[in-house]
Amino acid sequence: MKGIEFPLFKTKLDNITERFDLTDVGDREAYFELKAGLEIRKLREYLKENTFICYLMGKKNSGKGTYAKMLKEIVDKDRIEHFSVGDMIRTLDEVVNSKEKQKELIDFLEKNYRGFLPLKDIIDSLKGRSTKVLLPSELILALVKMKISDQEKKALFIDGFPRNLDQISYSLFFRDLIGYRDDPDVFCLIDVPESVIDERIKYRVVCPKCQTSRNLKLLPTKEVEHENGKFYLLCDNMDCSKERMEGKEGDELGIEPIRERLEIDEVLIKKAFSLHGIPKVLLRNSVPVKDAKDYVDDYEITPEFSYSYNGEKTEIEEKPWQVKDDEGSPAYSLMPPPVVVSLIKQLTEALGL
Ligand SMILES: [Zn+2]
Numbered sequence: 001m002k003g004i005e006f007p008l009f010k011t012k013l014d015n016i017t018e019r020f021d022l023t024d025v026g027d028r029e030a031y032f033e034l035k036a037g038l039e040i041r042k043l044r045e046y047l048k049e050n051t052f053i054c055y056l057m058g059k060k061n062s063g064k065g066t067y068a069k070m071l072k073e074i075v076d077k078d079r080i081e082h083f084s085v086g087d088m089i090r091t092l093d094e095v096v097n098s099k100e101k102q103k104e105l106i107d108f109l110e111k112n113y114r115g116f117l118p119l120k121d122i123i124d125s126l127k128g129r130s131t132k133v134l135l136p137s138e139l140i141l142a143l144v145k146m147k148i149s150d151q152e153k154k155a156l157f158i159d160g161f162p163r164n165l166d167q168i169s170y171s172l173f174f175r176d177l178i179g180y181r182d183d184p185d186v187f188c189l190i191d192v193p194e195s196v197i198d199e200r201i202k203y204r205v206v207c208p209k210c211q212t213s214r215n216l217k218l219l220p221t222k223e224v225e226h227e228n229g230k231f232y233l234l235c236d237n238m239d240c241s242k243e244r245m246e247g248k249e250g251d252e253l254g255i256e257p258i259r260e261r262l263e264i265d266e267v268l269i270k271k272a273f274s275l276h277g278i279p280k281v282l283l284r285n286s287v288p289v290k291d292a293k294d295y296v297d298d299y300e301i302t303p304e305f306s307y308s309y310n311g312e313k314t315e316i317e318e319k320p321w322q323v324k325d326d327e328g329s330p331a332y333s334l335m336p337p338p339v340v341v342s343l344i345k346q347l348t349e350a351l352g353l
Pocket residue numbers: 207208209210211212235236237240241242243
């Protein structure tokens with residue numbers, strides 16, 4: 001990220017030549033055992049009696065959720081919760097449209113909301129809300145509290161909060177408000193080059209039938225179909241029927257429509273980076289091409305796929321995906337597992353384990 005330097009994290013182990021297919025569940029487990037087995041056991045032990053709150057901060061579409069969910073799967077499904085503020089806001093419509101849920105929400109807010117706008121106005125604006133209208137921070141805060149109070153005492157990855165500058169200061173005393181007083185909190189900042197976000201959007205495709213999402217360039221299915229010089233992924237969800245996957249209208253613009261959001265996200269990350277007194281986990285999605293050999297194994301690098309048709313069948317070519325990082329230098333983008341190894345190790349250290 002321009003202006004701040006996220007340190008490179010070494011996931012390459014000396015004298016180990018074993019290779020893993022990181023898209024395979026079984027292989028992935030063996031991979032995590034080899035690269036972070038000790039830390040995973042420490043975290044599991046810690047979670048038997050303790051919790052933590054980890055605020056995930058990264059640009060929109062940077063894969064925050066992917067990392068947290070993978071960590072949860074690997075470390076302890078039952079004691080870790082990943083919670084997306086964006087998803088919660090999207091389900092608010094459902095709450096507002098159901099009389100019963102609405103009453104529950106209003107009861108909670110009456111006890112827990114403190115803010116400058118009258119609660120009644122907020123509820124009215126929720127009812128007639130368009131997704132473009134930003135909800136006041138005080139309301140978001142109350143809603144996050146509601147969500148957390150629903151949970152048993154679990155370690156939490158909070159994704160999408162703080163979302164605005166004023167919410168950063170809320171997050172500083174947040175744990176005091178919700179009864180996590182003795183538990184540590186950690187900021188997890190994620191650096192993903194904008195070119196990576198851009199191509200993830202441009203090439204993403206969705207199955208029109210089952211909504212499974214893939215990426216023509218970065219995450220193909222097993223079968224690819226060719227027609228009139230164009231290539232299509234066929235859905236390989238076992239419960240689906242090999243539908244042709246399609247891009248969404250507007251996705252060809254990449255990051256352009258969300259540029260403003262990305263800029264705000266960058267300011268937020270830099271602000272959080274400059275905070276004192278809170279442990280920080282710094283994750284980077286990319287590694288400069290010149291350093292790759294020393295820091296990562298080649299199977300940890302995200303491949304890109306390209307297609308050609310020889311008149312009879314479609315040929316698929318795979319090679320390491322090379323992008324320009326935000327400084328304009330050539331870099332590779334990492335698969336999620338090595339980033340999660342870095343997360344596990346840094347988190348263990350931040351918790352003093
Ligand atoms: Zn499908």
